Amino acid sequence: xxxxxxxxxxxxxxxxxxxxxxxxxxxxxxxxxxxxxxxxxxxxxxxxxxxxxxxxxxxxxxxxxxxxxxxxxxxxxxxxxxxxxxxxxxxxxxxxxxxxxxxxxxxxxxxxxxxxxxxxxxxxxxxxxxxxxxxxxxxxxxxxxxxxxxxxxxxxxxxxxxxxxxxxxxxxxxxxxxxxxxxxxxxxxxxxxxxxxxxxxxxxxxxxxxxxxxxxxxxxxxxxxxxxxxxx
Amino acid sequence: xxxxxxxxxxxxxxxxxxxxxxxxxxxxxxxxxxxxxxxxxxxxxxxxxxxxxxxxxxxxxxxxxxxxxxxxxxxxxxxxxxxxxxxxxxxxxxxxxxxxxxxxxxxxxxxxxxxxxxxxxxxxxxxxxxxxxxxxxxxxxxxxxxxxxxxxxxxxxxxxxxxxxxxxxxxxxxxxxxxxxxxxxxxxxxxxxxxxxxxxxxxxxxxxxxxxxxxxxxxxxxxxxxxxxxxx
DNA sequence: ATAATAGTGTCTATAAGACATTATGTA
DNA sequence: TACATAATGTCTTATAGACACTATTAT
Numbered sequence: 079x080x081x082x083x084x085x086x087x088x089x090x091x092x093x094x095x096x097x098x099x100x101x102x103x104x105x106x107x108x109x110x111x112x113x114x115x116x117x118x119x120x121x122x123x124x125x126x127x128x129x130x131x132x133x134x135x136x137x138x139x140x141x142x143x144x145x146x147x148x149x150x151x152x153x154x155x156x157x158x159x160x161x162x163x164x165x166x167x168x169x170x171x172x173x174x175x176x177x178x179x180x181x182x183x184x185x186x187x188x189x190x191x192x193x194x195x196x197x198x199x200x201x202x203x204x205x206x207x208x209x210x211x212x213x214x215x216x217x218x219x220x221x222x223x224x225x226x227x228x229x230x231x232x233x234x235x236x237x238x239x240x241x242x243x244x245x246x247x248x249x250x251x252x253x254x255x256x257x258x259x260x261x262x263x264x265x266x267x268x269x270x271x272x273x274x275x276x277x278x279x280x281x282x283x284x285x286x287x288x289x290x291x292x293x294x295x296x297x298x299x300x301x302x303x304x305x306x307x308x309x310x
Numbered sequence: 311x312x313x314x315x316x317x318x319x320x321x322x323x324x325x326x327x328x329x330x331x332x333x334x335x336x337x338x339x340x341x342x343x344x345x346x347x348x349x350x351x352x353x354x355x356x357x358x359x360x361x362x363x364x365x366x367x368x369x370x371x372x373x374x375x376x377x378x379x380x381x382x383x384x385x386x387x388x389x390x391x392x393x394x395x396x397x398x399x400x401x402x403x404x405x406x407x408x409x410x411x412x413x414x415x416x417x418x419x420x421x422x423x424x425x426x427x428x429x430x431x432x433x434x435x436x437x438x439x440x441x442x443x444x445x446x447x448x449x450x451x452x453x454x455x456x457x458x459x460x461x462x463x464x465x466x467x468x469x470x471x472x473x474x475x476x477x478x479x480x481x482x483x484x485x486x487x488x489x490x491x492x493x494x495x496x497x498x499x500x501x502x503x504x505x506x507x508x509x510x511x512x513x514x515x516x517x518x519x520x521x522x523x524x525x526x527x528x529x530x531x532x533x534x535x536x537x538x539x540x541x542x
Numbered sequence: 543a544t545a546a547t548a549g550t551g552t553c554t555a556t557a558a559g560a561c562a563t564t565a566t567g568t569a
Numbered sequence: 570t571a572c573a574t575a576a577t578g579t580c581t582t583a584t585a586g587a588c589a590c591t592a593t594t595a596t
Contacts, residue, residue, distance in 0.1 A: 136397060164370040166364065288565060290576095519595080541586070
């Protein structure tokens with residue numbers, strides 16, 4: 079082919095796909111970390127991820143899902159691209175590029191699986207400083223957390239940390255955990271109504287007081303973005 | 311090294327960096343396109359970009375800047391990551407990954423340079439359908455445009471399509487061009503004051519009526535995000 | 543004086559915050 | 570009955586939209 083651009087002339091950067099999978103468990107924001115068995119940073123904890131397998135992955139989103147499934151056994155309820163991190167110094171093997179995904183899941187969906195493996199576990203974001211972490215993953219997790227906090231202000235994505243059926247009280251707790259501050263129950267109810275993403279389940283559950291209405295996400299709805307943030 | 315992960319075992323995906331550089335010129339939103347001289351898609355128009363040169367690029371942001379500088383001679387006033395696009399079918403050479411940046415520049419900064427080269431030109435977004443475009447770049451440009459519109463609702467980034475000194479009237483025109491609908495002059499003035507990103511220049515310019523106050527961006531300020539969108 | 547654009551004043555509309563009130567469950 | 574949590578009602582607050590009004594320039 080004339081003018082064919084021969085890629086073998088170029089040193090290709092190392093390309094990997096990692097994911098920051100968040101959940102809310104016992105009123106704490108947690109992130110899934112994996113104990114590394116191979117160099118570099120063997121023995122330290124890092125984000126679940128790895129290399130693209132061009133023979134089985136149709137695109138890099140599938141790489142992220144495949145690697146997450148290896149650790150959790152299921153696909154996350156929410157997945158979007160966060161950012162790409164790159165540099166000549168972030169990996170001792172040379173110039174590296176990591177595409178990082180940002181994911182949410184209900185803890186109950188994966189708790190039994192996580193409990194059975196010993197190389198993956200939920201790390202409380204407030205205890206991340208104590209953990210020996212590989213690469214720049216601590217920094218990446220902080221950026222992912224900021225994105226999550228921002229999105230929690232103008233969208234309902236925190237619902238993807240909840241089980242299929244959930245109450246307003248549970249929703250409130252998840253949002254408050256993510257934001258690190260209280261929000262008005264009334265504001266959440268108003269948004270549940272305005273978003274038109276949710277429907278009442280014909281069932282109520284105990285709550286310590288009056289029975290609480292259960293809600294679920296309507297099938298095949300998209301995330302609604304509000305025009306205003308909750309107050310910061 | 312024990313457990314060293316040998317990357318030569320893996321077929322590495324093709325990794326490139328492209329940029330969607332927008333400007334506003336004569337009341338129209340335009341994007342910088344480059345005529346491709348090499349395969350694939352030789353002769354078609356594509357986004358400015360190319361392969362990382364790991365010997366001279368410290369990170370992929372520098373790749374984007376280097377490639378843009380080749381076409382415009384200057385660095386854009388605003389640059390951020392848009393998204394990564396990937397797939398086994400988007401490039402005939404095989405599985406490819408493109409990290410796309412999203413950039414803004416004042417047209418006056420580059421007009422003379424663009425005029426001297428014949429492989430790069432500004433394409434009106436409304437005339438993009440007529441142009442033979444390489445890869446999935448048409449789709450990518452549409453997504454970049456959506457991001458720009460969204461950001462114009464809650465931030466002042468459209469200012470990066472303006473020259474160093476600008477009037478409220480010019481700012482208004484740029485925002486309206488990006489959003490494709492009129493906005494209240496008053497709303498812009500309110501945000502200019504609230505953002506605390508701008509300062510008055512001790513100079514006014516002709517406008518067809520009363521002289522218009524010039525503004526400029528304060529040095530080293532960050533972009534302010536508002537808690538509310540302009541109305542959609 | 544007239545037209546044109548800049549800039550201000552101010553009323554309305556919308557959605558979030560605050561918080562009192564009512565509802566309904568358990569101990 | 571006491572208490573706890575759910576759910577509603579409603580007043581306040583903040584900021585954008587609408588638009589009238591004033592200011593200043595050129596012709």
